[in-house]
Amino acid sequence: MKRPGPIRESVTTIGQDGTRPFLQPAIVFGSWWKARRAVAWLLIAFFAALPWIEIEGFPAVFLDVEHRRFHLFGTTLGLGDLWLLFFVITGWGFLIYATTAFLGRIWCGWTCPQTVYLEHVFRVLDRLFEGDHVSRAKLDAQPWSDPSKLLRRGGRMIAYLVFCWAVAHIFRAYFISIPGLYPMITDAPLAHPAAFVAMAVATGALFFNFWWFREQLCLIICPYGRLQSALIDDDSVIVGYDEKRGEPRGKAAPGVPAGDCVDCHRCVQVCPTGIDIRQGLQMECIACTACVDACDDVMTKLKRPTGLIRYASLRELDGGKTRFLRPRTFLYTAMLAVGLVVATVSVLRVQPAGFKLSRAPQTELYAVSAGSVANVFRAKIQNKDEVPRRFFISAESAGTKVAVLNQSAGMVIEPQAEIALPLTVLVDRQDYRGEFNFTLRLRSEDGKISLLQKAHFIGPDPRTLQK
Amino acid sequence: MSDDPQRDPRPVIMPHAYDGIQEYDQSLPNWWLFTLFSSIAFAFLYWLANFVTGTVADDRVALNAELAALEARQLAAVKNLDEATLWKMSRNAKTVADGQAVYASLCFSCHGPTLAGIKGVGFRLNDDLWVHGNTAMAVFGNINEGIVFEGKPTGMASQKALGTERVAAVTAYLLSLQKEGAMRAINRKDEPSQSTP
Incomplete structure (x- = not known):
């Protein structure tokens, strides 16, 4: 290799003239790689299985944007429950903060879809069609007129397209469900032109990403990658090179002491983002552990202890001891715990009905008749469920006897419908002792739903009624 | 990355500095x-x-x-729309139900949930006494365009909010409680609705 090695000052995959040097990293099937592959396959299986699993009549995850209904593991949320997304997003943020403070970019190396699909699907196809990194680099240099390149790279391109097509379809199934997707696949493209174009664009975008764009996404686009310098400190566990043990690198000779690093460049060859991990923690590093496997492999062959490159904090690599308990981890974990509790409680409290109350517009505040004092309210009742339901409304008060007019029969509300209902609340004249607070209860016939709304009863000075 | 091994791969530092911060000259x-x-x-x-x-x-x-x-x-x-059509609509259960739903969402606030009227606000609508015209088309017109009382609009004009179809439906709902030809015209001062629910 005549090429100069990676340097810290520049990104390896951005050329000095702005072109894109394309990496062909080597692979080491080490123990970390095996563990990562197991996690990746589990995640892919999970992603592909969710739309097929049915819970209470709907796919486990079905984000029905068209009808603004979001089915999540048996719970159905409507657009009115969108506020819950706040907790999902902040919860996700806290989770990322906390994990990064403890374990660095563990997300990037193990679970990010970009890594999972690139390393465990598409690079597998690279090796299958074009061989190892040496023959792939040779193929890069060959002209397209070479029939062997056309065959091998063309074959890989078709395989890429098939997989991208499949991933795009699974992704689409999350939004239109498998029964919704099936006719779109079997019918002619012109029967669903919009869906066909969307699918073609998605397949094309995935293909571009995995075929050409690859690590550029992590280096330049991913916002999480950009936050690393703020999220990681000296005690976060990262993938690092033990400089104290490794340096000076090279061969020992009489009078020339040498560390454990033999400068074999194996760690550079396997790096998917093209850095030299021995230059320290760098923003390109996605903590994929490829260099750990590579170095361990070499050290084992040399009968030296492994772990020259390993999971360790900067403090540990400097000879100290990692402190897991520090203000940052306490704060992030506490925020994560709060977020989790709030999110869980709010999701569990979501009821398949909505009940809102306001004073009826353009009416008198109260009306007094021979027998009673009345207030008119306007209730908005929503049935968010998939079945029609009969609802009853009743008034409850600790002090004054209060009743709702004409609501004994209740009302049936169609699925996903909302009605506006005038409610006349009555108090007998002889019971009326001045203004008071009371509660209106919306109850479903099956007793599963019970929602409360507080209200205030307005009336005249009771002395004016005593005649 | 240059393929020329002789060339120093290190980027050039630009001559300018701001608050002691310098930058490399690198390509996007x-x-x-x-x-x-x-x-x-x-x-x-x-x-x-x-x-x-x-x-x-x-x-x-x-x-x-x-x-x-x-x-x-x-x-x-x-x-x-004409008299005959409105009366016909008032005998159609579906139209009347639609009209009742519209009534329950808007009109009730002045005319009361039971059509009994609200004192000083809206007339009683479940009797056969009509102040502003005793024909089907008059009722429709009042709902559609509203009524001006003492020089002020009363906020009843519903054409914009509801559209003809629903205004007609509400009219049909009100007519469904009437008998054709039995609506009586009265003066405002004789309107008996100033009671409460």
Whole structure:
């Protein structure tokens, strides 16, 4: 290799003239790689299985944007429950903060879809069609007129397209469900032109990403990658090179002491983002552990202890001891715990009905008749469920006897419908002792739903009624 | 990365410094510049198509065209309404139910949930006494265009809020409680509705 090695000052995959040097990293099937592959396959299986699993009549995850209904593991949320997304997003943020403070970019190396699909699907196809990194680099240099390149790279391109097509379809199934997707696949493209174009664009975008764009996404686009310098400190566990043990690198000779690093460049060859991990923690590093496997492999062959490159904090690599308990981890974990509790409680409290109350517009505040004092309210009742339901409304008060007019029969509300209902609340004249607070209860016939709304009863000075 | 092994791969530091901060002279990725220049080109084409050549129709033009079409439909629907049609509608259960739903969402607030009227606000509507005209078309007109009382509109004009179809439905609901030819005209001072629910 005549090429100069990676340097810290520049990104390896951005050329000095702005072109894109394309990496062909080597692979080491080490123990970390095996563990990562197991996690990746589990995640892919999970992603592909969710739309097929049915819970209470709907796919486990079905984000029905068209009808603004979001089915999540048996719970159905409507657009009115969108506020819950706040907790999902902040919860996700806290989770990322906390994990990064403890374990660095563990997300990037193990679970990010970009890594999972690139390393465990598409690079597998690279090796299958074009061989190892040496023959792939040779193929890069060959002209397209070479029939062997056309065959091998063309074959890989078709395989890429098939997989991208499949991933795009699974992704689409999350939004239109498998029964919704099936006719779109079997019918002619012109029967669903919009869906066909969307699918073609998605397949094309995935293909571009995995075929050409690859690590550029992590280096330049991913916002999480950009936050690393703020999220990681000296005690976060990262993938690092033990400089104290490794340096000076090279061969020992009489009078020339040498560390454990033999400068074999194996760690550079396997790096998917093209850095030299021995230059320290760098923003390109996605903590994929490829260099750990590579170095361990070499050290084992040399009968030296492994772990020259390993999971360790900067403090540990400097000879100290990692402190897991520090203000940052306490704060992030506490925020994560709060977020989790709030999110869980709010999701569990979501009821398949909505009940809102306001004073009826353009009416008198109260009306007094021979027998009673009345207030008119306007209730908005929503049935968010998939079945029609009969609802009853009743008034409850600790002090004054209060009743709702004409609501004994209740009302049936169609699925996903909302009605506006005038409610006349009555108090007998002889019971009326001045203004008071009371509660209106919306109850479903099956007793599963019970929602409360507080209200205030307005009336005249009771002395004016005593005649 | 240069393929020339002789060349120092280290980037050049630019001569300027701000607060002691210096920068390297490095290229942006070409693909990144491509997205930048394409978005500039797109902005220019967008401006041309939307604001210069008018190739893409202005949203306001499309909106006005649709509003005009809607108004034309409403006007045509009003033209086709007459006494006989309204009375016929008032005997159709579906129309009456639709009208009742509309009543329950708006009209009730002045005329009471039970049509009994609210003192000083809205007349009683479940008796056969009518102040502002005792025909089906008069009732329809009152709901559609509203009533001016002592020089002030009363907020009843519902054409804009509801549209002809629903105004007709509410009319049908009110007529469903009446007998054709039995609606009596009275003066405002004789309206007995000033009671409460």
